[in-house]
Amino acid sequence: MRMIAKVGEWFDHRLQLAAPIREAAEHPVPRNTASWFYVFGSAALTVFILQLVTGILLALIYVPSAGEAWSSLQALNHQVALGWFIRAMHGWGSNFMVAIVLIHMVQVFLFGAHKFPRELTWVIGVFLLLMTLGMAFSGQVLRFDQDAYWGLGIGASIASRVPIAGPAIVKLMLGGPIIAGATLSRFFALHVFVIPGMLIAFVGLHVLMVLKLGINEWPMPGRVVKRATYERDYHALTKQDGAPFVPYAVWKDLFFAGFIILAVAACALYFGPFGPTGQPDPTIIQTAPKPDYFFLWLYALLSLLPPSMETPFLLIVPPIAILALILLPFLSGEGEKSWKRRPIAVLTVLLIAITLGTFTRMAQFAPWSPHMNAWSGDPLPDRFIHGTSALERQGALVFQVKQCRNCHAVGNTGGQRGPSLDSVALRLTQDQLIRQVIQGGGNMPAYGNNLSPAETTALVAFLESLHPAGQAPARDASREVVLGDSDHKEAVAQR
């Protein structure tokens, strides 16, 4: 033991780091901050270090070349011992990192920790969030598969909508005119050198400021932040009711960090690595690309926004949102910290969380996407053709063959782009059905050029048979008066 102490002394005589490290470790923190609510920052740091380590391990095998990246991922999955596990750890680590950074941000906001004098800590935190999302997107690109390829195309399409500079931004982003080798190489440089370098520097600053300014005290309703008195009060608090960070508070951080690492490992072990999906071959078009889970809300938003609002929304809202986050501590730098006295803050967080959660959930079903194989793959349930006339059966065939099923569900299978047609006959009269089929409208293409009169007649006859037993289909009363042809309708209604 004396030998180790001597070696330690030898090094410290030269490095002189022991004293400042001890001072930082034992700095007094308010006792009530030794809480399970205060562990998310250190957990984010833990996952970041985990990402650095697993990322370096992956770089031992991964080849950042458009021609070979995909096969090097296959080698990692299947050829290199435990390569699949390291890939899975890195993939799940990224999911955990985005989630923990967001939770950390919400906790900081609800506990008023962004207020004076910690404004800059918050602003740097906002940059850290953006860099984390940048890592998530660029990481998805490095998994150079079909989703990555078409995801880049989506990114390029969004970027190209920027007025004037759009085309230049696209070429800068892709490193050329198309998504190709140069694109992957520059995303590799971003993901492996540029963003991690900035992340390390900013994380260092972020942690340094937490040490210098002290951890945010537990917010008490009524204890109001004032610029003139806050720092004096805080120092008084740490003196009267303080405890050394190590070991008083750090043990909870340590336990949570260990728990998170094990959770990432457990997910990696149970669920395995993400992809890669199909080869990044642009001539394979039988693909329905979807982003990773942290961008699913955006995928949903881009489907649900009215077309005319999309470009303004994409170009205006993100800068405003980022600016609002940066300005937040300057606009509300003083006042109440406790979430119990900040109803608007709580409601804002809830609104954003519910909105993002709902969009994410919807994106998992993607009801706006046609089911490309429904017309040839989904059978028509018996009850819809049982006891039907020859004409109606012919219409059922037209319905399948003309891909109506890709957008319209019948008997709960098929696309959900358009309304389900299980009881369409209750909603639309014969004339309305014909008009809708031929002219389209309300987001439905017009089929007038693609259906012969005979096909239209058969299709509409089939659609008119789609109504629950015992409920009469919609009918146009005036038509009977004018044309007197109520026979057909009544026959249908009686059935």
Place this chain on the structure above:
Amino acid sequence: MSSKPVMPSSTDTTVSRRGFFMKLGILFNGFAAMVVAVPVVGFLFSSVTRGRASGYLSWVPLGSIDKFPEGETRLATFQNPYVMPTDGKTVDTACWVRRIAGDKFQVFAINCAHLGCPVRWFQQSGLFMCPCHGGAYYRDGSRASGPPERGLFEYPYEVKNGVLTIQAGELPTPGAAMASLCTEKPPCA
């Protein structure tokens, strides 16, 4: 180290020899930085400067027109004219070729005009459908429904000695040079 060096006071307007050299040194480094910055910026933006005035576009063959039956729409592939050694499969590009009649064609980009996902042709309903956000187009490429704000992108084409060639080389995005190539000119439609 008993005597402190004499420091000029802040009101002193005279410039010391060392102070002057320090400023000169900073200036010199600024000059060096500028000299290096020119090639660095030039390299960084090379993909943009080259692409100006449709510098990436050129004519590529899609094969004999006999491959494309009249009145039908078929998938064709071509190699992007601008190739780098590490591109692998990514230079292979797909497009939809509609032969209207004789030498009259329409060549559509595979990329949806909304966000670039690959659209698929459905012969029976005469529609192109996009798997991402549900954009749909008629057989002539015009917008049928969904989020796209315009019809499919079209490549300008030529038929020479029975071979169909198109002008291509750029990812079709709403802002790309090729996006406007076919909007006014008649040879595309």
